[in-house]
Amino acid sequence: MEAALRGDRDAFAALVDAYKNPVYNLCYRMLGSPTEAEDAAQEVFVKVYRRLPTYDPNRKLASWVLSIASHHCIDMIRRRHLQTTDIEEMPEWKPLVSEQPQPEKQLLDDENEARIQALVNQLEPQYRAPLIMHYWNDMPYQEICDATGLSLSAVKSRLHRARLKLAELMRNQAPDLIPVLGAQSESVGA
Amino acid sequence: MTMKATMCDDMPELISLYLDGEMDEVARSRVRRHTAHCALCGTLFQELQSIDTMFHNAPLQLAPVGFTERAVQAAFEASFRENLRVGMVTLIFGTVTLLGLLLWGNLGMVTTIATTLVSPDAFTGMDQWIPSFVESVRVFWRVMISAVVTVGEVLAAPLAVTLMAGAVSAYLLAEILKRTRVQMTA
Numbered sequence: 001m002e003a004a005l006r007g008d009r010d011a012f013a014a015l016v017d018a019y020k021n022p023v024y025n026l027c028y029r030m031l032g033s034p035t036e037a038e039d040a041a042q043e044v045f046v047k048v049y050r051r052l053p054t055y056d057p058n059r060k061l062a063s064w065v066l067s068i069a070s071h072h073c074i075d076m077i078r079r080r081h082l083q084t085t086d087i088e089e090m091p092e093w094k095p096l097v098s099e100q101p102q103p104e105k106q107l108l109d110d111e112n113e114a115r116i117q118a119l120v121n122q123l124e125p126q127y128r129a130p131l132i133m134h135y136w137n138d139m140p141y142q143e144i145c146d147a148t149g150l151s152l153s154a155v156k157s158r159l160h161r162a163r164l165k166l167a168e169l170m171r172n173q174a175p176d177l178i179p180v181l182g183a184q185s186e187s188v189g190a
Numbered sequence: 191m192t193m194k195a196t197m198c199d200d201m202p203e204l205i206s207l208y209l210d211g212e213m214d215e216v217a218r219s220r221v222r223r224h225t226a227h228c229a230l231c232g233t234l235f236q237e238l239q240s241i242d243t244m245f246h247n248a249p250l251q252l253a254p255v256g257f258t259e260r261a262v263q264a265a266f267e268a269s270f271r272e273n274l275r276v277g278m279v280t281l282i283f284g285t286v287t288l289l290g291l292l293l294w295g296n297l298g299m300v301t302t303i304a305t306t307l308v309s310p311d312a313f314t315g316m317d318q319w320i321p322s323f324v325e326s327v328r329v330f331w332r333v334m335i336s337a338v339v340t341v342g343e344v345l346a347a348p349l350a351v352t353l354m355a356g357a358v359s360a361y362l363l364a365e366i367l368k369r370t371r372v373q374m375t376a
Contacts (some may be wrong), residue, residue, distance in 0.1 A: 005271075013262045020261065024253035040253060042261045049265035050272065116248055134210075141212070160206040166318040167237045177244065 001061070003126060005052045016045050019062065020138050023069045029132040030073035032121040040076055044069045060143065067147040070129040077125045119169050127162040130155050202238075203229045205340045276364045284360035289350060 003011035023044050028037035047068050055064060120128060129148055133139040139147065145154045170177055201224060207213050208221045225235040 009262060009266065012265065013258055016258045016261045016265075020253040020257050023249055024257065025251040028251040033256075034251075038257065041253060041257070042264050046265045046268045049269060052246070074353075116244065131245075135248065136250055141210070152209060156203075156207070156212075159210070160203055161207075163206055163238050163241055164202060167234070168240050170237075170241070176262040177240075 001052075001055075001057075004049075007057075009041070012049060015048075018044075019065045022062070023065060025136050026069045026129075026132050028064060028075055029117070029120055029136065030096065030125065030128050031076060032117060036076070040073055040172070041069070044072050047072065059146065061148040062137075063139075063143050066133060066137065066139075070133070070148060074125050074147065112177065115174050119166055122169055123162055123165055127158050127165065130158045131162040134159055198228060198231055201225070201228075202234060205231075205235050205238050209238060239294075276367070277365065280360045280364045283363055284356045287356035287359060 001011075001015070002148075006016050020041065024037055024041045027040040027044065028034060031037050048065055051068070055061075092171060101119055120131070124133065130144050130150070133144045133147060140150055141155050142149070148155065150158070201221070204213075204217070204221050205225070206217055214219070221235075225232045
């Protein structure tokens with residue numbers, strides 16, 4: 001960290017290497033597009049490098065980096081007017097078509113992954129960040145508070161609302177993703 | 191009846207806390223008991239549990255190959271541009287400050303030099319200067335050098351102080367601008 005602060009390129013590269021996947025994943029889950037996610041993740045590390053002198057060593061480095069990433073993504077969403085939850089404006093879900101022959105399970109996993117992301121895209125940005133940090137970064141409530149600047153009750157509330165919203169979206173758009181709903185819709189169909 | 195309704199009202203939030211492991215065992219068993227007997231809450235519990243499992247199992251998206259090199263390059267280039275901007279601001283501000291202080295403090299000297307150059311004596315024998323170009327250049331340089339020497343002798347100390355003050359204030363201003371910018375974008 002000290003070496004990176006002194007402008008040591010290798011030390012900063014090691015820092016980027018350590019956090020590139022959590023940051024890229026957060027950007028991808030927040031923005032919903034691999035291209036935008038890569039640009040955003042790169043910009044996040046530019047900001048990280050610039051703000052190294054202001055880093056408080058008492059703070060967990062992962063929380064600090066992800067805090068910069070989540071704020072950056074929320075700013076991007078605001079700037080690009082992607083803050084829409086209107087289902088009609090969402091791109092229609094299409095099954096992934098692979099040119100390479102893939103095992104059936106892998107293809108199914110990829111399809112489900114794309115559908116999960118399509119649902120995440122429909123959440124309000126302020127609900128997305130805590131959800132992503134909770135599920136993909138395994139961050140406890142307190143660390144999410146630190147990274148998002150939210151109070152503990154706000155984090156709990158946003159996670160809860162995000163789950164309820166996801167349940168509602170799945171009921172309407174992807175009941176087969178939830179086994180209990182899939183069984184219900186099958187029995188109704190029968 | 192009222193108690194059950196209240197229990198059902200609170201249940202969605204309690205289920206979330208249950209799934210996140212933010213409950214003691216007594217509260218957990220209460221949630222389990224209620225969801226086992228209440229069809230509505232039971233279904234919600236299963237839905238939220240399925241979502242929880244699905245999201246826990248969703249894979250982490252990995253950064254593309256070569257990302258580290260690109261990100262480091264971008265960070266160092268951005269930092270270089272930032273430093274260049276700060277350097278330019280420092281240079282421009284320092285120069286303007288220096289010139290301003292010099293002119294303000296030494297307006298009399300500038301006036302003297304200008305007056306000397308345009309005084310009737312300076313142009314006496316102008317008709318002789320034209321055929322003798324070397325002589326005219328020599329006169330011009332003599333005036334210039336004497337002016338510089340005078341300025342140097344008279345202003346050596348104030349000049350040094352002004353230069354240092356200009357440079358220090360420019361550096362401080364540039365740092366303040368830089369820090370303000372970082373805080374604004376934070």
